[in-house]
Amino acid sequence: MIKFLDLYKINQRFNDEFNATFNESLEQSHFILGNNVTDFEKEFTNYCGTKYCIGTGNGLDALTLILKGYIHLGKLKKGDKVIVPANTFIATILSVLHADLEPVFVEPNSRTYNLSAEDVELNIEGVKAIIMVHLYGQLADVEKLKFLAEKHKLLLIEDAAQAHGAECGLGKAGALSDAAAFSFYPSKNLGALGDGGCVTTNDSGLSSAIILLRNYGSTEKYKNEIIGYNSRLDDMQAAFLKIKLRHLDVDNERRRAIANTYLENVKNKKITLPYYDGSKNHVFYAFVVEVDNREDFIQFLDHNNIQWLIHYPVAPHKQKAFSVFSHLKLPLTEKIQKRVISLPISPVMTNNEIRTVVNVLNAY
The missing domain is CATH 3.40.640.10 (Type I PLP-dependent aspartate aminotransferase-like (Major domain))
Structure with missing residues (x-):
C-alpha cells in the first residue's frame, strides 16, 4: 500500500x-x-x-x-x-x-x-x-x-x-x-x-x-x-x-520534484493534471487531479493499493451547516468538487513509490 x-x-x-x-x-x-x-x-x-x-x-x-x-x-x-x-x-x-x-x-479560476x-x-x-x-x-x-x-x-x-x-x-x-x-x-x-x-x-x-x-x-x-x-x-x-x-524548504523542494515527475510522466487523457508554472509559488500540499468518473477512478486506485483523498467532496455552500447559502449558483465550484481527487505526495515518498504511482495512473 x-x-x-x-x-x-x-x-x-x-x-x-x-x-x-x-x-x-x-x-x-x-x-x-x-x-x-x-x-x-x-x-x-x-x-x-x-x-x-x-x-x-x-x-x-x-x-x-x-x-x-x-x-x-x-x-x-x-x-x-x-x-x-x-x-x-x-x-x-x-x-x-x-x-x-x-x-x-x-468562483475560482478554472486552471488554478x-x-x-x-x-x-x-x-x-x-x-x-x-x-x-x-x-x-x-x-x-x-x-x-x-x-x-x-x-x-x-x-x-x-x-x-x-x-x-x-x-x-x-x-x-x-x-x-x-x-x-x-x-x-x-x-x-x-x-x-x-x-x-x-x-x-x-x-x-x-x-x-x-x-x-x-x-x-x-x-x-x-x-x-x-x-x-x-x-x-x-x-x-x-x-x-x-x-x-529548519527542514521546510528542503521538504518543499522534494514535493516539487515529485510533482514534476508526475507532470512529466503521467500520460493519460482520462486524467487532468494540475496547472503548475514551475516556480516556487507552489509547495504542493496536495497534488490534485480531475477525472470524469471519480468513483471508477477510486475503485481503480484501491485495487492498485494507492491511497487517495478528496479535497473537498462537498462545496461549502452545499454543506448542511450553511443551508442559508444553498440557493447560491456556483456551477464551477460544484463541478470541481465532483471531479477532483488528491494523490500521494510527501517528502518521504521513495522513488520506487513515485514510479509505481506513475505506472498505475498511466494504466488507468
Whole structure:
C-alpha cells in the first residue's frame, strides 16, 4: 500500500530532536506561552519576512482573530462583507461567520482552483475585505488581488494554511497581504504533532490586538482589557515546529520534484493534471487531479493499493451547516468538487513509490 501521507515516517526523522526538546521543556515546565512559543514566533517571522508572528490554537482561530482584531481596531464592523473563495475548505467561511461578518462567495479560476481576480472585481461592490486562499499550496493571483484591494481600499488577508514556504516575486506566503493565517495541523507541510496556528502581519496594531484576543483579552494575568478568547499556540508544539521549520524548504523542494515527475510522466487523457508554472509559488500540499468518473477512478486506485483523498467532496455552500447559502449558483465550484481527487505526495515518498504511482495512473 502506498500511503497518501505517512505521518509517522515524516515525523520519525526528527525523533531524537523531539525527545530532547520534550525533556528540556518538561524540565522547564513553562507550558503556556513559554520560551518555545516566543522563539518560534521570532523564527517564523524571519522565515516569512514579516514584522510580527502571533501563535494561536489552530488555523481557524488565526483567521478568525485577524477579523476580530480588525473589528477591535475599527477597520471592520459587524455585518461587513468579505469576499471568500467558493472553492475552499469550510474553515475560511467559518472564520467570517464567527466574526459576525458576511461572506461573499466568488468562483475560482478554472486552471488554478484559486480565487478569480476577474470575478472578485465583479463582486466587489460594498465589500470591505478579501480573503485569498492559497489552495493546495499554490499562491493565489496575489498581484491582481493586491491591485484590486489597494484600488478599492480593502483589507487583503491570506488564508495560508496550505502554503508554508510558497513564494513569488512579492515575497513569501504570510507576507503578501495585510495579515495571514497559518495552520500547523499535522498534515500540513509544516505540521505540528497536534493542533496549532499563527498570524503573520506587519501591522503593529493588529499584532497587539491579537496578542490580547488570544489570551482572554489580557496581557497581565487576571487583568482583562477586552473580551478575549483562549487560543494560544501550545508551547510543546512550538518546540516541535522549531525543529521542523529548519527542514521546510528542503521538504518543499522534494514535493516539487515529485510533482514534476508526475507532470512529466503521467500520460493519460482520462486524467487532468494540475496547472503548475514551475516556480516556487507552489509547495504542493496536495497534488490534485480531475477525472470524469471519480468513483471508477477510486475503485481503480484501491485495487492498485494507492491511497487517495478528496479535497473537498462537498462545496461549502452545499454543506448542511450553511443551508442559508444553498440557493447560491456556483456551477464551477460544484463541478470541481465532483471531479477532483488528491494523490500521494510527501517528502518521504521513495522513488520506487513515485514510479509505481506513475505506472498505475498511466494504466488507468
